[in-house]
Amino acid sequence: MYNSAYRYSLGAILAFISLGFGISDAHAQIPLGSTMPGQNVQVTLPDGSTTTLGALKGADGTLVVFWGNRCPWIGKIEDRLKSFAGTFSSATRKIILINSNDGSAFAAESRSGNAEAIAGLPQGIPYVADAEAAIMEAFAATRSPEFFLFDASDALVYTGSMDDSPGDADKVTKSYLADAYAAMSSGNAVRVGVTKPFGCMIKPKR
Template identity: 35%
Template sequence: MKKFGIFALFMVILMSFTNSTGYQPGDKATDFKLKSVDGKMYSMADYKDAKGFIVVFTCNHCPFAVKYEDRVIELAKKYKPKGYVLLAINPNDPAAAPDDSYELMKVRAKEKGFTFPYLFDEGQKIYPQYGATKTPHVFLLDKNLIVKYIGAIDDNVEDAKAVKEHYLENAIAALEKGQEPSPATTKAIGCTIKVKK
């Protein structure tokens, strides 16, 4: 009986550890309600006809996020007519990264002409659920909020024209054909998410 108790305790610890790493492909994501730079609250439930969601954890100041901004804008434009909604979320705590404050998010979105919601993860409640660790970090969900792909947008941070593998776009193409993306995960390359110490 004692052995069983130790085993049960071990399983609880193991499960709590596994859950803390966030979503894996095949998991159902929880919806969120976050404030965008336009002052409105957005959630995935607002998009009843969406075929899927491209959730991008990104920010203002990270050099990697900045290098991907134009690509994110293009992705939003390209896939919106196909029914995929792009939602960008800033997960950083402005106390740790002042350049990522809500006010400066508004400035950045206006400068770059964002055509998608740029949401603020106030209190940093959403990014740990997803398991995002970098900016940028992408999660592709189907219309039922099942996670289909997690990781990088493509294989070349430095040069959009030199990209050989369009991971996110390939994953969307697989969904369109009713297939599972392969790879379903890649390593996100970017800055660590900033948390107040």
């Protein structure tokens, strides 16, 4: 019992540290209006086949989400992503999940870990491994989850967090991603285009 409690406490502390609380987050996000980067970089699907962001993107919009399988904040926001997917996903609008963590160092972040994780998400959302972290670097992504919304011309219209309450869906007062999508789909300017991403630090291969 003591060992179990100790492991839980240690895990919570490590997760807290990995979020970078108290540390100035000066990570250089790609500017709004940027064309989706890394479209020709090969990524790997859970079945072992390879593809590219360019092949997976939607004709009328694409949401790229940096994801992971060990981060506790992923679990807290997963249902919200499912709900958003019900509104956003279509034949011409796509959501792409990207795991840039080192799958060779962390078994849960491996291709088999991705296959297990994707089973709980809506069918049709591809979950790809960015084994060399080339996509992560192209996007200047640092966290999972971290959201990048692109319009029909592949221009970035929103980047950052899904909303203002990553830890508790009942306390959300500002739905940044949903608001950005609503503005994009109606042809209006996105009022809040950049927010600070909130989640675990991505641990790429080094």
